[in-house]
Amino acid sequence: MPDKNVLIIGGGVAGLTAAIELAKLDCHVVLIEKEKSLGGHAGQFTCKATDECAKCGACIVEEKIDMALSHANITIYNQARLAAISRKDRFAVTFFTEKDAEQSYDADAVIVATGFQAFDPVDKPFGYKRFEDVITNLDLEKKLRHEIEVKRPSDGITPEKIAFIQCVGSRDSSVNHLWCSRVCCGSALRMANLINTRNKNTEISFFYIDVQTFGKDFQFYYDRIRDRIRMIRAIPGDVFRTPDGQLKLEYYLPSEGKQIEELFDMIVLSVGIIPVGTADGMMEKFGLEQPKTGFPDEEFMRPVAGLFAAGTSKGPKTITEAVADAGRVALDVVHYLQKQ
Amino acid sequence: MTGRVCIAGDGPCAVNTAKELLIHGIDTVLVSRRKIAQSELPDNMSREGGAGISVYGNAEISGCSGCVNDFRITIHQNGAGAITENVTGIVIAEEYQRKDNFETYGLKPSHAVTSLSEMVRVMENKSDQVAFPPKGSGILFLTGCFQESNPVVLYDVMNCALQLRKEYHQDVFILTGNLKVAGEGLEALYRQTRTAGVFYIKVNQVLPEIEQSDEGKVTVSCQDEILHTAMRLSPDLVVVDETLLPSEYLMKLAKVFELNQDKAGFLQSDNVHRNPVFTNRRGVLVVGPSRGILERREILNDVGNVTIAMMNQIRGKIDSASVGKARIGVVECARCLTCFRICPYKAIRLEDRVTVYEDACEGCGICIAECPREYITWTGPGMADELEKIQISGIADPADRFSPVMVAFCCQRSAGRSVRTAKDRSPELPEGLKIVEVPCAGGISTDHILRTFQKGADGIILLTCHPGNCHSEVGNQYAKSRADHVGKRLSAMGFEKERLQVDTIAANMDREFVRVINSFQKKLMEIGPSLIRKSLKH
Numbered sequence: 001m002p003d004k005n006v007l008i009i010g011g012g013v014a015g016l017t018a019a020i021e022l023a024k025l026d027c028h029v030v031l032i033e034k035e036k037s038l039g040g041h042a043g044q045f046t047c048k049a050t051d052e053c054a055k056c057g058a059c060i061v062e063e064k065i066d067m068a069l070s071h072a073n074i075t076i077y078n079q080a081r082l083a084a085i086s087r088k089d090r091f092a093v094t095f096f097t098e099k100d101a102e103q104s105y106d107a108d109a110v111i112v113a114t115g116f117q118a119f120d121p122v123d124k125p126f127g128y129k130r131f132e133d134v135i136t137n138l139d140l141e142k143k144l145r146h147e148i149e150v151k152r153p154s155d156g157i158t159p160e161k162i163a164f165i166q167c168v169g170s171r172d173s174s175v176n177h178l179w180c181s182r183v184c185c186g187s188a189l190r191m192a193n194l195i196n197t198r199n200k201n202t203e204i205s206f207f208y209i210d211v212q213t214f215g216k217d218f219q220f221y222y223d224r225i226r227d228r229i230r231m232i233r234a235i236p237g238d239v240f241r242t243p244d245g246q247l248k249l250e251y252y253l254p255s256e257g258k259q260i261e262e263l264f265d266m267i268v269l270s271v272g273i274i275p276v277g278t279a280d281g282m283m284e285k286f287g288l289e290q291p292k293t294g295f296p297d298e299e300f301m302r303p304v305a306g307l308f309a310a311g312t313s314k315g316p317k318t319i320t321e322a323v324a325d326a327g328r329v330a331l332d333v334v335h336y337l338q339k340q
Numbered sequence: 341m342t343g344r345v346c347i348a349g350d351g352p353c354a355v356n357t358a359k360e361l362l363i364h365g366i367d368t369v370l371v372s373r374r375k376i377a378q379s380e381l382p383d384n385m386s387r388e389g390g391a392g393i394s395v396y397g398n399a400e401i402s403g404c405s406g407c408v409n410d411f412r413i414t415i416h417q418n419g420a421g422a423i424t425e426n427v428t429g430i431v432i433a434e435e436y437q438r439k440d441n442f443e444t445y446g447l448k449p450s451h452a453v454t455s456l457s458e459m460v461r462v463m464e465n466k467s468d469q470v471a472f473p474p475k476g477s478g479i480l481f482l483t484g485c486f487q488e489s490n491p492v493v494l495y496d497v498m499n500c501a502l503q504l505r506k507e508y509h510q511d512v513f514i515l516t517g518n519l520k521v522a523g524e525g526l527e528a529l530y531r532q533t534r535t536a537g538v539f540y541i542k543v544n545q546v547l548p549e550i551e552q553s554d555e556g557k558v559t560v561s562c563q564d565e566i567l568h569t570a571m572r573l574s575p576d577l578v579v580v581d582e583t584l585l586p587s588e589y590l591m592k593l594a595k596v597f598e599l600n601q602d603k604a605g606f607l608q609s610d611n612v613h614r615n616p617v618f619t620n621r622r623g624v625l626v627v628g629p630s631r632g633i634l635e636r637r638e639i640l641n642d643v644g645n646v647t648i649a650m651m652n653q654i655r656g657k658i659d660s661a662s663v664g665k666a667r668i669g670v671v672e673c674a675r676c677l678t679c680f681r682i683c684p685y686k687a688i689r690l691e692d693r694v695t696v697y698e699d700a701c702e703g704c705g706i707c708i709a710e711c712p713r714e715y716i717t718w719t720g721p722g723m724a725d726e727l728e729k730i731q732i733s734g735i736a737d738p739a740d741r742f743s744p745v746m747v748a749f750c751c752q753r754s755a756g757r758s759v760r761t762a763k764d765r766s767p768e769l770p771e772g773l774k775i776v777e778v779p780c781a782g783g784i785s786t787d788h789i790l791r792t793f794q795k796g797a798d799g800i801i802l803l804t805c806h807p808g809n810c811h812s813e814v815g816n817q818y819a820k821s822r823a824d825h826v827g828k829r830l831s832a833m834g835f836e837k838e839r840l841q842v843d844t845i846a847a848n849m850d851r852e853f854v855r856v857i858n859s860f861q862k863k864l865m866e867i868g869p870s871l872i873r874k875s876l877k878h
Contacts, residue, residue, distance in 0.1 A: 325641050
């Protein structure tokens with residue numbers, strides 16, 4: 001596909017993969033990323049290997065960054081933002097680069113790979129932002145990437161008891177999020193396993209609705225960790241802080257049939273994957289309204305020829321699923337360009 | 341190179357792959373174990389300037405030789421005997437085998453016990469006379485109670501349940517362990533079934549007790565974990581869920597193509613480097629139900645990825661970490677077959693002499709390091725050249741603070757990447773650190789290690805991928821066992837074996853890299869300079 005230009009909005013794992021695949025097929029790609037560095041959310045995740053690889057896919061992001069940076073057909077702008085976009089025969093795109101310079105680009109196709117937004121749990125009764133030791137799974141990813149042993153944010157002490165609370169902002173009709181975020185069971189259990197492997201004295205409780213299958217050998221993995229992690233099928237109520245700085249959690253323990261109060265040193269909230277909105281108002285520019293679930297799918301994008309979406313912008317996906325999706329979208333783009 | 345691709349499969353996945361490849365100008369040979377009806381195939385099977393899609397029905401693939409770009413496959417067709425086809429690439433696109441879980445639940449099929457597939461079939465063919473009992477004690481689905489299920493099965497369960505409720509006005513119960521709603525749209529579908537009146541009972545800790553009478557009727561006693569109530573159900577019909585497995589034929593194809601499998605037997609090892617559709621062999625790709633349990637959308641994604649990979653392969657664009665390839669000395673080779681046995685990519689050809697298929701070689705260097713007579717060499721710049729570049733000088737003044745010279749051999753897919761980020765972010769890496777990037781840690785030979793010590797290195801650290809993350813599958817194991825072996829020999833010679841260390845680092849763990857290096861440096865400072873380095877001139 002020589003002489004064809006593709007604009008990719010978003011330099012996460014999906015945007016990078018689509019860029020690499022299109023570049024290999026001789027398309028010219030301009031990728032704009034709003035942050036300073038490439039990789040998106042997954043680019044900040046930790047390796048979760050213990051004595052063996054946990055198959056989370058976080059390491060793959062580095063490979064994608066390397067490949068995209070070194071490909072002659074890909075031009076990347078970091079800290080860039082879209083200014084205007086319109087479509088006649090092609091897309092006329094203007095965007096601001098890092099130094100606020102305005103740049104124009106004529107694209108034959110556009111891929112929206114803007115990823116996801118993490119649900120903000122501040123309105124949930126779990127004390128996020130009120131208590132330092134309540135963090136999200138994404139905070140924990142970053143922490144584990146930099147610290148060998150997890151320390152409690154408030155005082156730097158190694159926590160003896162950690163609670164993971166799943167489905168915060170997912171499968172939640174109170175906020176109209178009628179979807180499972182798909183990746184949090186895998187990410188949280190792998191991190192729980194990593195923490196417990198590094199420090200056997202840290203007891204981990206896992207509060208959940210349903211444990212979701214992840215990875216190729218889920219049954220095997222699950223059987224192995226179930227003995228070491230307290231699996232509690234309940235979503236706790238309020239979190240309080242005790243005078244000596246611990247976190248008190250109330251939950252209904254089904255096996256006992258009663259309400260329990262338990263103290264923890266740290267609480268990790270697995271926050272849901274929610275849509276980013278309409279990519280800086282871009283979709284409105286094409287007369288597309290907010291999709292029903294908030295995640296645009298193929299059907300939703302169809303009215304605008306040449307406009308595609310890839311990765312978690314379309315809905316929750318693991319790293320490896322986002323890679324597979326972006327590969328597929330790259331082929332769809334090539335197919336569209338061939339027909340032009 | 342014929343530019344043709346062989347597809348193994350007899351279902352929608354194989355046909356969709358053939359269609360998609362045809363759209364992008366790639367001819368295919370579809371080998372199906374059953375006769376595929378014309379109605380299942382695309383209307384247009386030909387293309388301008390090519391052969392399009394050709395089909396072998398009632399046929400099996402029984403052999404494969406050659407390598408990427410030049411495979412020769414043997415097809416056994418009923419009534420026609422063996423046929424050989426030359427193809428550029430191979431796509432395995434077989435469907436799942438669905439195994440009913442009657443035994444798991446201690447049940448036998450009867451008028452009151454049926455399988456999920458059977459129920460799906462009944463729901464799909466509405467014309468079938470559905471003899472549902474008059475509204476009585478209802479229909480019970482058993483899913484994921486004694487073993488974990490998956491979204492693909494749950495979709496079928498909930499879809500059937502919804503139809504039974506809405507169209508046949510049945511009382512429907514779903515007894516489940518973890519409800520696998522992580523599939524596209526499944527949480528929404530779950531809500532829909534609940535609104536329609538499907539009743540869910542969740543168990544996990546206390547498993548249900550299931551009994552079947554001689555007449556085949558089933559009684560289930562269970563304890564709902566969420567509601568904390570005991571229940572006893574005597575449904576008119578029990579629908580039992582299924583396990584999705586690789587078929588026996590798929591297992592056979594794994595042998596024919598020498599592919600690594602995952603624990604369940606699907607034809608792709610559980611290794612993130614194989615994602616999405618790659619196997620341990622170049623040019624052999626695996627799609628959807630042949631590589632794991634995937635949803636419809638994901639299978640379509642796989643078909644797209646296979647198409648892109650084949651387009652690139654035919655255009656001669658294959659990603660490779662290594663520029664070098666292995667070459668076996670023609671005269672010297674003693675045909676011990678070590679290389680043939682260990683090559684993780686099956687890139688060694690065994691004909692009148694042992695040679696390397698260049699197109700299939702990934703350049704990991706494992707055969708080079710393992711060849712007992714050192715008769716295998718690199719075609720490109722090899723690791724030995726990298727080692728030549730390392731300059732180590734002696735110690736100027738013994739009174740100075742000792743700064744150990746450390747050589748870190750880094751797999752370029754993992755530690756090599758983490759080094760690059762570490763250099764950007766932590767410029768304070770020890771000055772005595774020398775990095776040698778290698779295509780795979782499995783290619784670091786005993787000779788490389790000994791020569792590096794000979795040059796005066798105070799310590800050597802081999803940084804490999806984590807087990808299960810090695811692109812060559814076992815390169816990290818070779819690195820580890822070789823280091824153990826060398827360590828023993830060093831000890832015997834009176835050389836501190838602690839100077840040789842093996843660690844695992846992932847590509848994204850730059851801080852961990854710095855930490856590992858710093859602690860190795862600390863250890864070497866305690867041991868002091870190596871004897872060899874002390875004897876070097878400054």
